[in-house]
Amino acid sequence: xxxxxxxxxxxxxxxxxxxxxxxxxxxxxxxxxxxxxxxxxxxxxxxxxxxxxxxxxxxxxxxxxxxxxxxxxxxxxxxxxxxxxxxxxxxxxxxxxxxxxxxxxxxxxxxxxxxxxxxxxxxxxxxxxxxxxxxxxxxxxxxxxxxxxxxxxxxxxxxxxxxxxxxxxxxxxxxxxxxxxxxxxxxxxxxxxxxxxxxxxxxxxxxxxxxxxxxxxxxxxxxxxxxxxxxxxxxxxxxxxxxxxxxxxxxxxxxxxxxxxxxxxxxxxxxxxxxxxxxxxxxxxxxxxxxxxxxxxxxxxxxxxxxxxxxxxxxxxxxxxx
Numbered sequence: 001x002x003x004x005x006x007x008x009x010x011x012x013x014x015x016x017x018x019x020x021x022x023x024x025x026x027x028x029x030x031x032x033x034x035x036x037x038x039x040x041x042x043x044x045x046x047x048x049x050x051x052x053x054x055x056x057x058x059x060x061x062x063x064x065x066x067x068x069x070x071x072x073x074x075x076x077x078x079x080x081x082x083x084x085x086x087x088x089x090x091x092x093x094x095x096x097x098x099x100x101x102x103x104x105x106x107x108x109x110x111x112x113x114x115x116x117x118x119x120x121x122x123x124x125x126x127x128x129x130x131x132x133x134x135x136x137x138x139x140x141x142x143x144x145x146x147x148x149x150x151x152x153x154x155x156x157x158x159x160x161x162x163x164x165x166x167x168x169x170x171x172x173x174x175x176x177x178x179x180x181x182x183x184x185x186x187x188x189x190x191x192x193x194x195x196x197x198x199x200x201x202x203x204x205x206x207x208x209x210x211x212x213x214x215x216x217x218x219x220x221x222x223x224x225x226x227x228x229x230x231x232x233x234x235x236x237x238x239x240x241x242x243x244x245x246x247x248x249x250x251x252x253x254x255x256x257x258x259x260x261x262x263x264x265x266x267x268x269x270x271x272x273x274x275x276x277x278x279x280x281x282x283x284x285x286x287x288x289x290x291x292x293x294x295x296x297x298x299x300x301x302x303x304x305x306x307x308x309x310x311x312x313x314x315x316x317x318x319x320x321x322x
Contacts, residue, residue: 014251017243021259024240026266029102030274031228031236032094037275038225041215042094047206048219048229050086053237054199060242061192070197074187082198084178087205092171099164101277103287106267107147108168110290113260114140115176117297133300140293147286156280191245199237261294 035045058068070078097105114137117129129137148165150156187194210216221229247256268287271277 010250013246017247018259020240020243021247021256022262023266024235024243025259026106026263027270028232028236028240029093029097029106029267030270031231032105033097033102033271033275035225035228035232036094036097038222038228039218039220040225040229041210041213041218042098043091043206043213044210044215044219045229046086046091046094047203047210049232049237050090050199050203050206053233054196054203056233056238057192057196057199057241060238061190061196066190066193068193070187070189070193074189074194075197077181077185077187078189078194078197079201081178081182082201083205084174084181086198086202088174089171089178090202091206092167092174096164096167096171099160100168101271102275103264103268103271103277103279104147104161104165104283105168106264106271107283107287107290108144108165109172109175110260110264110294111140111144112172112175112179113257113294113298115172116179119176119180128303129297130300130303133297136293136296136298136300138293139296140290143286143289143291143293146282146289150280150282156278156282191248192242195241257298258295260298261291265291 032045036042040048062068093105093109096108117133117137121128121134151158151161151165189197244256244259264287268277268279268283272279
């Protein structure tokens with residue numbers, strides 16, 4: 001079959017692309033936690049991930065012959081989306097994982113499609129969920145309740161975990177906002193180029209935050225920290241993302257979005273197996289209910305919008321990646 005992916009049969013490409021999406025994006029939460037445990041400060045850690053990844057994606061786009069120019073209108077949208085999705089969503093995930101297990105962070109973030117569906121249900125000119133979609137929302141949010149219950153009642157966890165959960169919920173809210181802006185203001189720029197500039201925008205701001213916070217002097221490139229960083233740059237941000245973009249162009253979006261309920265399971269099991277993160281009945285129950293809810297929501301058909309005056313939204317390429 002050869003080593004060049006361009007010569008592979010379509011079925012082989014689909015298998016490799018889906019396996020990459022399911023497994024690699026599910027492992028990024030573990031890699032983040034490993035890097036943080038290796039004394040990588042959050043803002044500097046994420047900046048060191050996003051800036052090289054953005055430059056690599058720009059180089060890849062250039063090699064394909066794609067123009068790197070961006071219109072002024074698209075530039076404004078890309079900057080705004082980059083700040084919400086990556087500076088807001090990912091940075092607060094890094095902050096959250098200083099206090100909570102990586103699997104728990106993945107489960108909370110897995111609720112992103114649920115919040116997006118809630119927004120869609122109340123906004124005009126947007127396709128609305130059907131009864132199956134609403135059932136998925138209720139199930140998914142109930143799963144979040146199962147995760148929070150033992151921590152709110154003092155059965156397990158403590159104030160630090162509650163802080164981490166709050167930060168991760170904030171990350172989800174910022175991510176949802178960025179995704180919504182991206183849908184309402186679709187750009188004409190190539191998806192890989194747009195994402196690269198989003199990464200660079202967030203990376204530059206994070207570098208400033210790291211400088212102000214004195215984080216650069218705290219960066220210690222231990223073997224585990226450096227390994228986690230390189231994995232996140234190459235696999236999490238570049239390889240998995242290009243697989244995602246290829247799948248969006250070759251497979252129905254509903255099938256591509258199945259990664260949203262596979263990734264958290266991978267993250268929870270890996271966190272338990274590699275870092276001995278707790279896997280109690282509350283985590284198992286919450287994970288099961290959230291995954292069912294997200295599966296229902298992402299695969300449910302939609303109803304027509306209340307008004308047909310605006311164009312249908314397009315999917316944001318990085319709205320749900322870690």
